[in-house]
Amino acid sequence: MTANPLYPVFLKLDQVPVLIVGAGPVGYEKLFFILKSSPNARITVVAIEVSAEVEELLQQYPHLEVRRRAYQPSDLEGNKLVIVATGIREMGVQIREEAHARNMLVNVADTPDLCDLYLGSIVTRGNLKVAISTNGQSPTFAKRFRQMLEEVLPEEIPDLLQHLKAVRDRLSGDFEDKVKQLNDLTAQLLETGPAPEQKTGSSSESSPETN
Ligand SMILES: C[C@@]1(CC(=O)O)c2cc3[nH]c(cc4nc(cc5[nH]c(cc(n2)[C@H]1CCC(=O)O)[C@@](C)(CC(=O)O)[C@@H]5CCC(=O)O)C(CC(=O)O)=C4CCC(=O)O)c(CCC(=O)O)c3CC(=O)O
Numbered sequence: 001m002t003a004n005p006l007y008p009v010f011l012k013l014d015q016v017p018v019l020i021v022g023a024g025p026v027g028y029e030k031l032f033f034i035l036k037s038s039p040n041a042r043i044t045v046v047a048i049e050v051s052a053e054v055e056e057l058l059q060q061y062p063h064l065e066v067r068r069r070a071y072q073p074s075d076l077e078g079n080k081l082v083i084v085a086t087g088i089r090e091m092g093v094q095i096r097e098e099a100h101a102r103n104m105l106v107n108v109a110d111t112p113d114l115c116d117l118y119l120g121s122i123v124t125r126g127n128l129k130v131a132i133s134t135n136g137q138s139p140t141f142a143k144r145f146r147q148m149l150e151e152v153l154p155e156e157i158p159d160l161l162q163h164l165k166a167v168r169d170r171l172s173g174d175f176e177d178k179v180k181q182l183n184d185l186t187a188q189l190l191e192t193g194p195a196p197e198q199k200t201g202s203s204s205e206s207s208p209e210t211n
């Protein structure tokens, strides 16, 4: 049994519409980081009062929809994920139930026991994206670790990835040949020296490296 069973995925938020309930400081934090990572996210915000910070984001991202009124269950319609940031626990409990009845996923911000998923800290370098979680233990550590990675990740990563993609598109031969060539080409990225002898797709114990 593992003590940290969270499984990260990378959502295409232009195809997975999100409802955010609440537009105070916490709603702002969630909205800000989602848009920083996914500016094309399809988001609807519903809130009785919209903070000045959230108003600014709504102006910057005119494709977002805002409903300036109390939440009603019909707000869930058409959405696949709901983030509740009202600061009122009972609302989190109620919206969670209504969302689950519609087979939606739920994040009640800052309330781990009501969450199906946690939002993480995110570092982006071109096409490389790193998501960080502390399994809810210390969001501040997640934030600091993100800032540390932002400092140390080389600026050249986007160019390197573009180059590797171009090489990958040009490779000929069968799957096993391609895997070997790509592993040889990238072996020097590991300071430990050449890659160990490769297992290839034909093995019944296919290494994750080959996938
Ligand atoms: C479980 C989780 C559920 C969820 O909200 O998704 C959760 C829960 C809670 N957060 C709380 C507080 C704070 N959260 C932040 C910041 C972030 N919180 C985020 C995620 C998560 N927060 C999920 C787990 C992530 C993980 O696994 O590590 C980040 C990473 C992503 C994002 O928000 O987009 C974003 C950083 C983004 C970035 O900078 O990169 C700060 C720091 C700050 O604001 O400067 C503080 C104040 C300081 C502190 O408490 O650490 C509290 C106490 C509330 C209270 O006391 O009232 C709870 C409840 C509890 O712990 O019980």
Ligand SMILES: NC(=O)C1=CN([C@@H]2O[C@H](COP(=O)(O)OP(=O)(O)OC[C@H]3O[C@@H](n4cnc5c(N)ncnc54)[C@H](O)[C@@H]3O)[C@@H](O)[C@H]2O)C=CC1
Residues within 6 Å of the ligand: 021, 022, 023, 024, 025, 026, 027, 029, 046, 047, 048, 049, 050, 051, 069, 070, 071, 085, 086, 087, 088, 091, 110
């Ligand atoms: N965790 C964090 O990152 C931060 C936390 N804070 C602190 O956390 C406190 C709480 O902040 P929030 O949770 O954002 O609460 P809040 O009370 O500031 O905002 C709640 C939001 O939910 C809306 N709302 C409430 N009931 C609603 C309903 N029935 N239908 C629709 N909308 C509804 C309100 O109109 C408002 O937009 C702040 O006062 C601040 O002290 C401050 C900054 C960052």
